[in-house]
Amino acid sequence: MTLTDSTSGTLQDAAVAPPGLPSGGRAVRRAPVDTRTAVPVLDVTIPVFNEERDLEECLRRLHGHLLDTFPHTFRITVADNASTDGTLKIAERLAREFPEVTVVHLDEKGRGNALRKVWLASPSPVLAYMDVDLSTDLAALPPLLAPLISGHSDLAIGTRLTRNSRVVRGPKREFISRGYNLMLHSLMAARFSDAQCGFKAIRADVAQQILPYTVDNSWFFDTELLVLAERCGLRVHEVPVDWVDDPDSSVDVVRTALADIRGMARLTRDLVYGRIPVPELRAALARGPLPASSRADEQTRRGSLFGQLVRFAAIGAASTLAYLLIFLFCRGFMDPQLANFLALLVTAVANTGANRRFTFGIQGGNPVRHHFEGLIVFGIGLVLTSGALALVHWTTTPDRWAEVLTVLAANLAATAVRFLLFRLWVFRERTPRTHTGGTTIAAQQPVENTEAGTQAPSTETAAS
Template identity: 65%
Template sequence: MTVTTPRPREPLPIDTVGIETVLDVVIPVYNEEAGLEPCIRRLHAHLTTKFPYGFRITIADNASTDSTLAVARRLADELAEVTVVYLAEQGRGRALRTAWSTSDAAVLAYMEVDLSTDLAALPPLVAPLISGHSDLAIGSRLARGARVVRGPKRELISRCYNLLLRGTLAARFTDAQCGFKAIRADVARRLLPRVHDPAWFFDTELLVLAQRAGLRIHEVPVDWVDDPDSRVDILATAIADLRGIARLTRATATGAVPVSRLRDQLGRGPIRVDTPGVPVSLPTQLVRFAAVGVASTLAYLLLFLLLRLGMSAQPANLLALLVTAVGNTTANRRLTFGIRGTRGAGRHQFEGLVVFGLGLALTSGSLALLHALTAPGVALELAVLVGANLAATVLRFLLLRGWVFHPRRQSWPSPGDDRP
């Protein structure tokens, strides 16, 4: 059955006539006395020559303990378009909420003080908001067309984080943490009171709420060069982000986030469903995924016993696993993620086998590592296998939800796909 939902009403373009400040760019800083001045002067020169409307640059000092605040105030005295906001507490999210909430600009943006993102992407970032095409805009280092220079460690962390967001919160944006974003002020006034994180998870929470509210999020592929002097504590940030994901997942699952009321307040109406039939509820998907998993396990055991009558254990195990892996992907495609028709089925099966292979490598690798380190008993082997299989199951669900059957990918044509 095809479900038809009303298309969200289009946002109105911003009437720039009579508005003194169209764009307010916030630069959150903490102990940046050396890098602040060149950043502000470069940004100010770019906006002066490239941006056709009135602008402001707001330096949001997060309780710096060096001379950052003095440098900021000196720049504000010299440059009319520069202002300073001082906060007694740290936190990027807290700085953005404070600066955006008190701004009179029509479009609110922010970027990092290191200017890792090429400023040439700024006009394409804010233009869709001024024209009324979009409600939010984000720079993306992972979108097609982006050019990124950074180490493999940060690249891996970034991709894993965004895959985790797809698997847990069904995120449709590609890059949550790129420090290059903009939002319409009228939208920000509705969303900011609902965003609770005061630190690095602020971006993700804002984007997830915007997506759930049916807002248009525009992505701009950026040229981005990693700052080798970055002082971000990766481990502490990762732990905080995982806590934020757990909190937001729980809030959306229990209804603590008033998505329907937010959509009504923003005038967007029911959110558009790009892929009819795809379950939106994470708990529903988890229940169906678990049911398919139990059925697959029983089918595997039965098939293994039948094959074992005519062949040795290893080939029987491999064949039973392959057959049930294909069946598992087919069942999850139809039952868990609600995808019908034959379009993309071949690609789904191939990617499903890749996911199966990763899970198999995780369980087999864990067992091999155990035997390499010690001579385990049966109880220890079973404990390791149970733990590895649990991890493999979580990995499989995240990859199926965030990659193989992600709603955004279902609209992409693949060579040889048949229409339903």
């Protein structure tokens, strides 16, 4: 990687060396950023690839906005990802015009690759990036940066998927974006609302610790960073944005979505098999949960049987409706047993994720284990519904609606079984046990902290 100095125009090497984990204890709170530092307080990265048409307008608009509204020193870094048009020349010309603009030229393509290298090499305490088309209204930049500078938050993202966001874009992008984020919530227990909005910022002290453990070089980098941040106990601040879709964007939405799904599978494997040292990162970076006494009332409400029944019933009604629609659709061109299997499988995965998050209030822990146990529960439901179908076909020749009533009744019975198994097995409060003087004693704190998304370490030791 080379950096183009904005004043001399010479090239200088930038070494990027991933730091080791600090040996200190848990950092409960972050210190405010020292805004009197000699280096720029803010470094905004603009990743570009063949953007000669939009780059100059973007830089002039962003530079003017920061001069007018940002009260501290700043730098704008153009990360040229192996452009083959005039992008690099335009960036270097503007770097000579504006002392706050710096150009980085990389020989490899990829937004993740560019951000990782530029951020790890940057001396600024606050790092941000945005897309070159400036689809996001720059009025959202101050609220994005303020919690990082104050020490309140560790990472900040713009979101297009909250009720306070104002977004103009086509139905295909809207559907893909919301569907992808629903998968993240269900399968990876993510809590952030928008993974791919090109408008994010992070504290450099945090970035130095977690960026070396990100590996994606393309669009999935955003998701990987956010999931890792949440698993490490960091606070992610969200800012509703005004966002207008760029109709001339060169991004292949479908191809990017498929790559993101593959990235989810790879990241899940990395987390399950321990490639990423999440416990060590949590020990070094996590803010820690609030005192248990301050959340006692909330935990009691979340764990009450009546409240769980109400939430489970609401999710079950939606799941049953989805099951019937999928069954009727598939029954038009396939065997009833196969149609039942597919309808039950799709709704079971979504049902487990929804109940995990809303019925039992679990936001952290091990979603892979929960979904595996949920599939075992799905198998019980499959036996009930398949058995009912087989019985009705053995005793008579049913019409389509007789089949529907049969599987509906069996599915309702399976729902009751599912709730009992969810409450007593899949999502039960697991408590570690300790041995004291040969006597086994149940620990007071649960293994899974359902609100903070943390997992307490096992305290079991061999009896003396």
